[in-house]
Amino acid sequence: MAKGIQIAVGAIAIAFLLGWYASDNLGEDSFVYYQTLNEFRANGDAGDNARVHGYVATGSIERDVQSQRVRFVVQQEPPHTGGTPDGGLSVIYASLETPDLFKDGAEVVVEGRLTARNGAFEATNVLAKCPSKFEAAEAAGEVPPGAAR
Amino acid sequence: MADLGSFALRLALLIALTGTVTGIYGGLKRRGDWSEVARRSVLLLFGLLTLGMGALFWAFYTNDYQLLYVANHSARSMPTAYRLAALWGGQAGSLLLWCWMVGAYGAAAVTVNRRQTTLLPWVSATLSANAFFFLVLLNLDLVNELPALVANLGLALPDGFGIDVHTHPFERIPAGTIVSDGTGLNPLLQHPVMMIHPVMLYTGMTGFAVPFAFGLAAMASGELGTAWMRITRRWTLWAWFFLSIGILLGGRWAYEVLGWGGYWAWDPVENSSLMPWLAGTAYLHSVMVQEKRDMLKIWNLVLIGLTYSLCLFGTMLTRSGLVRSVHAFAQTEIFGQLFLGYVLVTVIVYFTVLYVRRGELKATTHIESVMSREAGFIINNWLFMALLGVVITGTLWPKLTDWILGVEQTMGPGFFNLLGAPIGMTLLLLTGVGPLIAWRRASPANLRRQFLWPTATGIVAFVVLAFVTRDHLAWMAVATWAIGAFVTATISQEYFRAIRARMRRGEGIGAAFATLMRKNQRRYGGYVVHLGMVFLFIGFAGAAFNEERLENVAVGEAVEMAPYRLEYRTALAIPEQHYGGAEARIALFDNDRPVATMRPERRMYWLEEQPVSVPSVYSTMTEDLYVVLTAIEADGSATLKIYRNPLVNWIWAGGWTFVLGTILVMWPHPEGRRQEP
Structure with missing residues (x-):
């Protein structure tokens, strides 16, 4: 199997080369940790890049058109299952460009870093998922909402 | 109708099992009668699946909201076209569509090749086994019927036995509930492109089941010549063609619907369609080396096995929710485990058979020079594999880091772009170099004759474009365009020389072109595909x-x-x-x-x-x-x-050019004789 060894050596050499090139050229910004809010609270440090998963606290969204900012609070558990904003993370997103699904109770992932100054999370990106009520009901095969009308 | 559809799917499960078992038996014992049973099972299977599809379409058409799947994916206020396309808007329907396509390919393949008696039982068995797995998923709810059955026998299963799955598309909502309207389809899917994009993608991915089945059949039966490859050449192209269109349409849909200004985000679901495409493209190139030089026999079998496994793996990845993606359907654990098991069994069976047969797959020749067409093809394959490795690594990175470090770390698009761009550019360069180098060994005169003008064109393009964009100079983009100019020059030169040679013999320009296409379809059609790639890369570089x-x-x-x-x-x-x-x-x-x-x-x-x-x-x-x-x-x-x-x-222009080129390559010529690659 000399040929097999040749191929393996070649493949490893290429992988090594690519890996070296990648690690040399990718800044720390390219790697992002994905954590739930509680995990982030437990081991996140100010200044670290993070992707934090949570839910938008009901009534917390403030759009400031003048300064082009959106502020909101992210909480661990979804509001419609009784989650409260206690211990929530206040997020400042320096953009008005929020995703379609971004609203009260939406499942969100905020990317950015915690600022040491005021403890707020400065988001560079906000991703939102379908309201889990809809998806969860579907996955559980419950009779759809609005049935039996 | 729904009951009929449901029954058809239950029965299909048995038929698929029959086809698998009789095919293997017929193949092992070389028994024509058993093989024929397997062949007809595949036909019957296709009939039953068609009945199932028809019944589900009918349920959507008639707003049969007593069916859970219809109620969850359709609504009266949706236009009829979207109501019908909602069939593949969710998990159960997607599985059915996939399974039906495997059945359709199976029926077509065993009908067209019914005289291929040695390979056929194995082909029937492989395709039946693949359909069987999807039918297991589609009928998974039957597990919940077990307690009642066992009770009849006077036995009892532990309490809480049963699984919470909803993959049977004809599952009814609980008795006594009346539903007058559904909850509608995900609005993002209510778009014309979305009606065809999944179908194209599935047509491509399931299409690879045919060359995969023939490859496995060749190994199982010991018919290790090029027969399996020759038979499946057009099938493979067909599958590859639709997979490519599916990927392009996916990009188009993302651009027009998702509203983030881009067409490709390196999302796991996009990557999962790109992975089999990369392996399949490598395969399409390396088969030519085997046909021409009788080399790379094992490698080609590896590649087609890899391509089909990646089709399944990618589908599992996104559909089971293993990797976070905007596209993943919410799903239960049992589903993911079963799917993973299926992918593993497919890979293990295929590669074990290959390992057993490796001794009979020795090449009769070897590479004579680095300056040869076959060496070009091998470099092409290495590059495709490197790109594939990059995509797989980046896609699975969150899972890998979760297992190893205990924290999920996501790789941004930066990783893919950083490594993908140079590999992609080298591949693009090779589309210009490879086809112009002679087989076996190229002479210096050959190289000078072929590359003088294209190289000059590329250099001039580089200088001019760098000057034009000097205010926002992006070297990678300019280099990509220059490579594009070089490749375009090689293709133009090939066409120009070939047509001029024919015209000297008195043919008109149109007739000369037609003869070229007829006599050397794969080569001259392939150039058009390469030109499409040039356009695509010109567009990609624009993103800079x-x-x-x-x-x-x-x-x-x-x-x-x-x-x-x-x-x-x-x-x-x-x-x-x-x-x-x-x-x-x-x-x-x-x-x-x-x-x-x-x-x-x-x-x-x-x-x-x-x-x-x-x-x-x-x-x-x-x-x-x-x-x-x-x-x-x-x-x-x-x-x-x-x-x-x-x-x-x-990019879209490149897509159309690519479609045209692939059609030129696939176009059947009645008098089609042996073709030069």
Whole structure:
């Protein structure tokens, strides 16, 4: 199997080369940790890049058109299952460009870093998922909402 | 009808099992009668699956909301076309569509090749086994019937036995409930492209089941010549063709619907369709080396096995929710485990058989020179595999880091772009170099004759383009375009020389072209495919010059983005039944000349409780102006996200060129004789 060894050596050499090139050229910004809010609270440090998963606290969204900012609070558990904003993370997103699904109770992932100054999370990106009520009901095969009308 | 469809799927499970068992038995014992049973099982299987599909279409058409799947994916207010396309809008229907396609390919393959008696039982068995797995998923709810069955025998299963799955498309909602309307389809899927994109993708992915089955049949039966490869050449091209179109349409849909200004985000689901494409493309190239030089026999079998495994693996990855993706259907654990088991069994069976047969697959020749066509093909394969490795690593990175470090670490698009761009550019360069080098060993004279003019063209293009874009110089983009110019020159030179040679013999230009296509279809059609790739890369490189802005404008105000001016005139309410919202009217001026009215929309789908932004695009061959209505603010002003994306149209043009080229390669010629690759 000399040929097999040749191929393996070649493949490893290429992988090594690519890996070296990648690690040399990718800044720390390219790697992002994905954590739930509680995990982030437990081991996140100010200044670290993070992707934090949570839910938008009901009534917390403030759009400031003048300064082009959106502020909101992210909480661990979804509001419609009784989650409260206690211990929530206040997020400042320096953009008005929020995703379609971004609203009260939406499942969100905020990317950015915690600022040491005021403890707020400065988001560079906000991703939102379908309201889990809809998806969860579907996955559980419950009779759809609005049935039996 | 629904009961009939349900019954058809239950019965199909048995038939698929029959086809698998009789095929293996017929193949092992070389018994023609058993093989024939297997062959007919495949035909019957296709019939039953067609019945199932028909029944489900009918349920959607007639608004049969007593079916859970229909109620969850359709609604009366949706247009009929979307109601029908909702069949593949969710898990159960997608599985059925996939399974039906395997059945359709199986029926076609065993009918066309019915005289291939040695390979056929194994082909029937392989395809039946693949369909069988999907039928197990489709009928998984039968597990919940077990307690009642066992009770009849006077036994009892432990309490709480049963699984919570809803993959049977004909599952009914609980008795006594009446549902008059469904909850509708995900609004993002209510788009014309979405009606065909999944079908194209599935046509491609399931299509690879045919060459995979023939490859496995060749190994199982010991018919290790090129027969399996020759038989499946067009099938493979066909599958590859549809997979490519599916990927392109997916990009188009993302661009027109998702409203983030781009067409490719390296999302796991996109990657999962790209992975088999990369392996399949490598395979299409390396088969030519085996046909011509009788080398790479094991490698080709590895590649086709890899391609099909990646089709399954990618589907599992996204459908089981193993990797976080916007596209993943919410799913239960048992489903993911079963799917993973299926992928593993497929891979293990295939590669074990290959390992057993490895001794009989020795090459009769070897590479004579690095300056040869076969060496070019091998470099091409290495590059495709490297790219595949990059995509797989990046896609699975969150899972790998989760297992090893205990924390999920996500790899951004930066990783893929950083490594993908140089590999992609080298591959593009090879599309120009490879086809022009002679087989076995190229002489210096051959190289000079072939590359003098194209190389000069590439260098001139590089200098000129670097000068033109000197204000925002992006070396990678300029290099990509220069490589594009080089490749275009090689292709033009090939066509020019070949047509000139024929015209000297008195043929007209049209006739000369037709003869070329007939006599050397794969070569000259292949050049057109390569040209499509050049266009695609020209478009990709345009992204180096993308600009984006976020603006808040009051009615009557304008945004200046030289040479454009966008005047926000008014916002109108949308008078649709199924959704509401606002449409902004923006007058677009190019150098003060009015060119278009842009109408980005922000919709709210009532039933689905989901807002959707529909971007408006003003598109030319030089650039796209892409406007998203992010919000109508409380004070009546509009928040607009404006993207300027150069050269995006080249990507779609490349797609069309690619389609044309592949059709030229596949086009059947009645008198088709042996073709030179």
